[in-house]
Amino acid sequence: MTAGTTAGPTNWAGNVAFRAPEVRRPATLDELRRLVAGSPRVRALGSGHSFNDVADTPGELVSLDRMPYTLEIHTGADGAARARVGAGMTYARLAAELHARGLAVAAMASLPHISVAGSVATGTHGSGDANRSLSAAVSGLELVTADGELVSLERGDDDFPGAVVALGALGVVTTLTLDLVPAFELRQYVREDLPRDAPFDEVMAGGYSVSQFTDWSSTRVWLKRLTELPDGDWLGTRAADGPRHPVPGMPPDSCTGQLGVPGPWHERLPHFRADAPPSNAGDELQSEFAMPRERAAEALAALYAAGDRVRPALRISEVRTVAADDLWLSPFHGRDSVAVHFTWIKDWDAVLPALRLVEETLAPFDPRPHWGKLFTRWPEPSERFGALVRAYDPEGKFGNDFLRRVLGE
Template sequence: MQNWAGNLDYAAHTLARPSTLDELATVLAAAGPVRPLGSRHSFNDIADTPGTHVQVDRLDDGRPAVDLDPATGVVSVNAGLRYGEVSRALQLQGRGLGSLASLPHISVAGAVATGTHGSGDSNQSLAGPVVALEIMTTAGELRRVSRADDPEVFPGAVVSLGALGIVTRVELETMPSFDVRQDVAVDVPWETVLGSFDAVSGAAYSVSLFTSWEAAAVRHVLFKSLVPAGTVGERPAAVPGLRWATEPVHPLPGVDAAACTEQLGVPGPWHERLSHFRLEFTPSSGAELQTEYLLPRRHAVAAIEGMLGLAPRVAPLLQTCEIRTVAPDDLWLSPFDEDSVALHFTWHPRGAEVAAVLPAIEELLLPLGARPHWGKVFAIDPAELGALYPRFGDFKALTERFDPGGRLQGGYLGRLLG
């Protein structure tokens, strides 16, 4: 079995997809290594194991898969569901999530466990709205860990890399449903971005910049703006002189935009605008690699200027690069401990050449406080990466409490934890 991109053959000899909690406990009762597996959108072996992979997408614990408490606005969801499925169910009940990733196809538990995110100066990563998790440990014990009841453990249990057990339920804060319009500016000069980065990133609820680094302008800037109820809203006005797209665009140059969420300022519900792609489309064949670095927002301009200097080496390997902003949280293995900027690279599937350029990118970005996304390809040594997180020692101790036999420590996680 391979990951979604096809760049990695998993070492697992068995895939288990239990349909009940008892079946899951039986799987975990068997000896040997085990790892949770989500929608397989990781590009490295963070989810790998030489033993048994466990997917919970078929799990029925006797509760609704999307179980909203109308009194609190907290929704409990089956951890194996995709965000697109959860979003549609919430919209039908008049509720929404504050942020979504580019793809609605990723599983809730997998995205949360790796600190995956969307965009927006005030929007946290997908792990930010989590208020509780239900986790079955390798001993077969079902544990609920919540922010309210377990404040000493909870910040280490959310972005957990699957190191504590098999997450069966995720509880998320929701908000009233809201409408969004999406407008795309084209060929925005770098002088505008570098001279007014805060104005650009703050011009809408969610902003994404797409570049290949070698051009004199940012190819596309996606502005996703909140729309007052019953209106069509307006284009962002905080950045003057922008040129607006007159037809839908795809983040990758020359690709048909049919798979993209609706643009051109047409208002619609949050779940049909915040992601870049529609759930019913496969936005890519998977023939790509991805890298992402998250660093303090205060270093955004320095990072961008440095990347422009690396353009001759980077651009020939690149399909596109997305620049986003993310709000902070308090989770131990989240890279967002202050206002952050994300540089996300979508590469052509040329693994050896990409691996050769990553050290140069890290030489530029790591001194600026960058840390790689846990599920992408990067070069930094596991021991060095752990040292970038102040609570890493506490996280390692937590994994030993939940999984004393180290059965969950396969792939990159095993190298990370030593």
């Protein structure tokens, strides 16, 4: 069988044109293994939602969206439910099918349209004081390595913490096993005009998942709660009088249900509905940086001070909290974090100076970038991750310019 192809690939936003002339779409595991083994350069492409060249290659660009459907629910030795899922599955499809079985994942990103493997590989996250990244839910994975072999890793294996958020450097991930929780309901509220002096910890403790949306002048809060929010004052804010889009002035039709109406977890945790075009439908650029949670007040104050210079290139910023994990390249490795996201206008010449200003402003707070978004300052290379890459891919089959910057080589 010959893999299907698609010409002229770009990422979701259209700001990255991949050097590969086409996207290869193997339909079976054996076909994928032959393709990887026989190609001098290979990279896996998820849903294309990264805003940089993390997936780029001049060789074979591989999508798994035609691989056989995989969703297997099982109970581990510890009594916890887990799901083995195909790497190309989107969170939208996974969530709906888990919910039908009375199950859930504990966290989701803003968009449910993104693929499971791509989200995990880049350290993508949701929000919530007790919620870890999507990557931290992974308890096992299978990947095709450079020689076409299928390798399985589980939580507890020596290589596992380096192989989850691995940026595609070790091979093409084919399945992941995810920790599950019982399905639950949430209510989503939008509160307007958060006072600048509102206590950060109290704001972020206001729900199961909490996001602050700000232009560094005025701020709204998205509260996703397990219980009803009592009427009246909440930290000096007022209730929105109708549904809101995170970007002021945009129609809220694509957003998940608000106004405190209860709904299934997967129809409230993301900001955007699975059955509608996501966000600004690609008309944007994005950056994001994670800082230690205890530095949140200082970091946010510094950004507010720079707000007038950032705002001309900004659509909106989002402030979230993420619990620590133990994954080597995770932006949240070893520390509870505050993550500050920037949705920029789609004009790189205008965005670049604003982005550099943000990076300079946040430099005292030890920022770590989201691997799938735009940044110009690179973290110090991880020696142990570099050793892991050399062990799995000694010839650099999965390497690209992005990884050479990450590894300092």
